[in-house]
Amino acid sequence: MDIFDKCHRFTRAKETIEAGIYPYFIPLSGNDGPRVMMENREVIMIGSNNYLGLTHDERVVEAAVEATRRYGTSCSGSRFLNGTLDIHLELEEKLARFMNRESALIFSTGYMSNVGAISTIAGKNDYIIIDKSDHASIYAGTWAATGATVKRFPHGDINKLEQVLAGLNVNKGKIIVCDGVFSMEGDVVDLHSIVPLAKKYNARIYIDEAHGIGVLGKHGRGACEFLGMEEPVDIVMSTFSKSFASLGGFVAGPEVVINFIKHFAGPLVFSASPTPAATAAVLKTLDIIQTEPEHMQRLKYIGDTMRREFKTLGFDIGTSKDTPIIPIYIREDEKTFMFWRRLFDEGVFANAVISPAVAPDKALIRTSFMSSLTDNDLEQVLAAMRKVGNELHII
Ligand SMILES: Cc1ncc(COP(=O)(O)O)c(C=O)c1O
Numbered sequence: 001m002d003i004f005d006k007c008h009r010f011t012r013a014k015e016t017i018e019a020g021i022y023p024y025f026i027p028l029s030g031n032d033g034p035r036v037m038m039e040n041r042e043v044i045m046i047g048s049n050n051y052l053g054l055t056h057d058e059r060v061v062e063a064a065v066e067a068t069r070r071y072g073t074s075c076s077g078s079r080f081l082n083g084t085l086d087i088h089l090e091l092e093e094k095l096a097r098f099m100n101r102e103s104a105l106i107f108s109t110g111y112m113s114n115v116g117a118i119s120t121i122a123g124k125n126d127y128i129i130i131d132k133s134d135h136a137s138i139y140a141g142t143w144a145a146t147g148a149t150v151k152r153f154p155h156g157d158i159n160k161l162e163q164v165l166a167g168l169n170v171n172k173g174k175i176i177v178c179d180g181v182f183s184m185e186g187d188v189v190d191l192h193s194i195v196p197l198a199k200k201y202n203a204r205i206y207i208d209e210a211h212g213i214g215v216l217g218k219h220g221r222g223a224c225e226f227l228g229m230e231e232p233v234d235i236v237m238s239t240f241s242k243s244f245a246s247l248g249g250f251v252a253g254p255e256v257v258i259n260f261i262k263h264f265a266g267p268l269v270f271s272a273s274p275t276p277a278a279t280a281a282v283l284k285t286l287d288i289i290q291t292e293p294e295h296m297q298r299l300k301y302i303g304d305t306m307r308r309e310f311k312t313l314g315f316d317i318g319t320s321k322d323t324p325i326i327p328i329y330i331r332e333d334e335k336t337f338m339f340w341r342r343l344f345d346e347g348v349f350a351n352a353v354i355s356p357a358v359a360p361d362k363a364l365i366r367t368s369f370m371s372s373l374t375d376n377d378l379e380q381v382l383a384a385m386r387k388v389g390n391e392l393h394i395i
Helices: 005-009 012-018 058-071 086-098 110-121 136-144 158-166 191-200 255-264 276-291 294-313 333-345 375-391
Strands: 028-031 035-038 041-045 103-107 126-131 149-153 173-179 204-208 235-239 249-253 325-329 351-353 364-368
Touching (some): 041 375, 058 276, 086 103, 086 249, 086 276, 110 136, 110 204, 110 235, 110 249, 110 255, 126 158, 149 158, 158 191, 173 191, 249 255, 276 294, 294 325, 333 351
Parallel strands (some): 126 149, 173 204, 204 235
Antiparallel strands (some): 028 035, 035 041, 103 249, 235 249, 325 364, 351 364
């Protein structure tokens, strides 16, 4: 038996490429935000998490260039040793203040933030309780939490969550970890139900605000702010790869917990720190999020409009609510690829999501919108969706 045998047996990607419906790893040869160049033509992008369209804001670009000139292209080391810059500390201070938390800690990606924070907080004698639809990086955090017991409850099922909590050993530590906005479903975590349960069963709460910051809440602090539930949430985490238009992530919470993570999280201690360009870009976008609410307002208008229009057209959009993430459930892998291809032919790029990323009967086209899309872009998207939906008998 050769350890590579499974690689030879994996032929599905090749077959899909040969059928001309492979939706992954398509290179972009140009990108101005809402419109990108793919396969030598311009397409409208409705598959990006660049929610506020800030990746191409001149001020953000300039900040990244300026930081590169000043500090170079890489920190060439971990935060722990030679890789901490003064702008890393400035960003941590500003993030803590923005999120109303005692302390914040940045990582080089959002994925690493979840893996580092969750695996450090939870260990032997602890429970991690997660929603089944939580992001892959939360799952990875639970796998890295050596000795911790992981319990899952069906997406949004509060009765099941209570059953799980009621069955746990009262003498062990507990933390409930959920996405604030679920990245595929586009719905918001039910903190109004989770918080009383956490209190009853003495569990801490950790919320991933990757798709919440810059999107929800009066000040853009995310799902917790939107729900009026910031205070009872112990730890918030987010990424810089979405509204912050950069790369990296952070966790924020009580100083004593953040300090512990800072000294024990492998992805922080043993991996290089965020680049000067990425860090400076976040400092600038954080400033823009706090001073220019018009981007968030436009995003909300677009999300609400497209949700209403998709529903009117007859698409199954599941439980998406209040966010710019709107899934179009196709519920069959092959048909999802065909829908994706036809949409792409019509000049629109969305994301095809199949099992195992979602359950096999939940294959979907994930649409996510950015505030810089014009009304004209949206009309073109709707026309393409109507055409392809009719053609494939989905609406
Ligand atoms: C909910 C959620 N958490 C974490 C991450 C990871 O973030 P990053 O892309 O910065 O690694 C993502 C990315 O898609 C996400 O959707």
